[in-house]
Amino acid sequence: MRWTPSILLHRMKKLSSDYSIRRIQQQVRQRVRLEQQRSDDRQFQEANRLKRLPLYLFTILDELKVQAIQEGKAVIDLGMGNPDLPPPKHVMEEMARRAKDPASYRYSRKSGEVERRLNEAIAAWYNRKFGVSLNPKTELLPLIGSKEGIAHLSLSFLNHDDVALVPNPTYPVHFSGIILAGGILYSIPIQADHRYLPNLRGISQDVARRAKLVFLSYPHNPTTAVADLKFFKDTVEWAKHYRLIIVHDFAYSDFVFDGHRAPSILEVPGAKDVAVEFHTLSKSYSLPGLRLGFAVGNADVLASLAKTKSYVDFGLFGAVQWAAIKALSGPQDYVQRVVDIYRNRRDVFVHGLQNIGWDLSMPHATFYVWAKIPLKFSALTSLEFATLLMHEAGVVVAPGSGFGEYGEGYVRFALVEPEQRLREATRRIERVLRMRD
């Protein structure tokens, strides 16, 4: 072959991009080894249950992000699902007003006025939204965010030889709660060609008999999959057969588009016999820092969760509870406006990625985009590819392996930046995708 100047230039570009990819691979592997080393060298050894937790990849990405900002890079952060929109004004006003009341600062008591009013507000909200009535005294429980409740639920039910079933990939607290509780984690791989729904009836009888909990979460983070009422109906039937508790994490109940509807599992007649469902104000009302979630459903399960919590926390700040009552009982048009904003962002971002040659389909739910790593980068792990995007494009994304080993090969984008920043992100990502051409 004759080396014309343009071929030479192309070769040189390719070599330099291969070089930076190799450098990034080395860096990531070194960083992971360092983390391992740090944990082995500690003066005070952590409990085994902590050591068994997988490496928290977001810590590494956060470090890289800080480093990039220090180097003067303008970072676009699509890593964490941390809503960026301002919360409803009436909720912030209530919070400010109640924060000035000294009574808000006392310990929260189950029998207190605001506690009773919050329970009633949750029950009324639930009934309006899903047509299911709840006994406000026994069938619901406020939480310091749904993540707290989900972790404590595993602690409330799992002995050392109890199995908990978890679709994989999934939102990390579903598996980390089990590991922290010392239970046995049994992963159920979920895949695109089965619409990311677990094949529960394919689980062996031996495993199903030993299992105590099964975790579900639809609309699903990270894959954006949705489940219909029929799927929940089948699951309830199956769980009753094996006497399992169903834990449904319903954080994205409002984030469905294109005519899809996200049913509550409690809409299935008889579901309360076996199911609890977790809700949060973090997403629909853009209140992630407020720390308010709640669980609804089976009264016995919730009583055990409340018992665990009574030994480890003192409930919620009074002002937070008043603010939550305002969010749940006040005008709800805010929620639809927010959902529309995320849908428009999704359109802009997904079309943007498709236009630069990234092969992916339009998600119908959540505010995430779950994307298979393009073929020419498929030799990289998702952490390495995420690091490459960070270094070369200043775009933070979540590596799929952070959601379990079956998330490997994917990255997740959280659409928590405005449209023009998402357009900018796709322009920067395009440069990375062209790196190896």
Ligand SMILES: Cc1ncc(COP(=O)(O)O)c(C=O)c1O
């Ligand atoms: C599926 C899912 N469940 C729960 C949570 C945590 O919600 P909260 O802020 O109520 O703890 C998140 C946050 O990203 C989530 O994606």
